[in-house]
Amino acid sequence: MNESSRPPRSTVKRLPQRAVYDRAAIDAISDEGLVCHVGFSCDDRPFVIPTIYVRIGGQVYLHGSPASRMLQLLAKGGEASIAVTLVDGLVLARSAFHHSINYRSVVLFGRGAAVHDDAQKLSVLKALTDHIMPGRWSEVRAPSPDELRRTLVVSLPIEEASAKVRVGPPLDDEPDYVLPVWAGVLPLKLSALAPLPDARLAEGTLPPPYLTDYAGPQGAVGG
Secondary structure, eight states, X not given: OOGGGSOGGGOOOSSGGGEEOOHHHHHHHHHHOSEEEEEEEETTXXXXXXXXXXXXXXXXXXXXXXXXXXXXHHHTTOEEEEEEEEEEEEEEOSSGGGOEEEEEEEEXXXXXXXXXXXXXXXXXXXXXXXXXXXTXXXXXXXXXXXXXXXXXXXXXXXXXXXXXXEOSSOOOOGGGGGSSOOOEEEEOOOOOOOOOOOTTOOTTOOOOHHHHTOOSOOOOBOO
């Protein structure tokens, strides 16, 4: 995407040197997240709602109760922005001013639409379940017709997108480099702890390998 064709909403204006417009890189960041924040306007008031999501090809899918104000608005063609942020480390500088965070983030823009076909809804819910916990869908009971009816699935075509990334050490003012203050990066990552079994788990039911070997969300379906 060149400068003349870049949509204005997705252009990074603050620290543009950190901007990433490569779609593969944007998709990779999106697929590593578990929670997104959906920004939308309802009754001339702004809202931001956290929710789980999955990307399938060029679409982001959300789901929830048909009573959800956010999903109702998007199902009728409402516009939204979706933000995903991954925190990779705390950047500790020699001055308070230059402390920062190493991160990867994306912002997506699109106009929603309801998914009505039950087969497509099932496909999306499978992708969403396996995105969060790879391999889970094949072991659990699939949604019943009544549960499908009580679930609203919304698609959001990715019309515009950009990423913003910070990597590397702190960037101190030159005179501060002589200060006897520890500076550097404390790397952070999402890691799973030991599974906690439900109190009513059937006797002899062991945690599956995909749970004990959990390594984070699965990538998207359809590239």
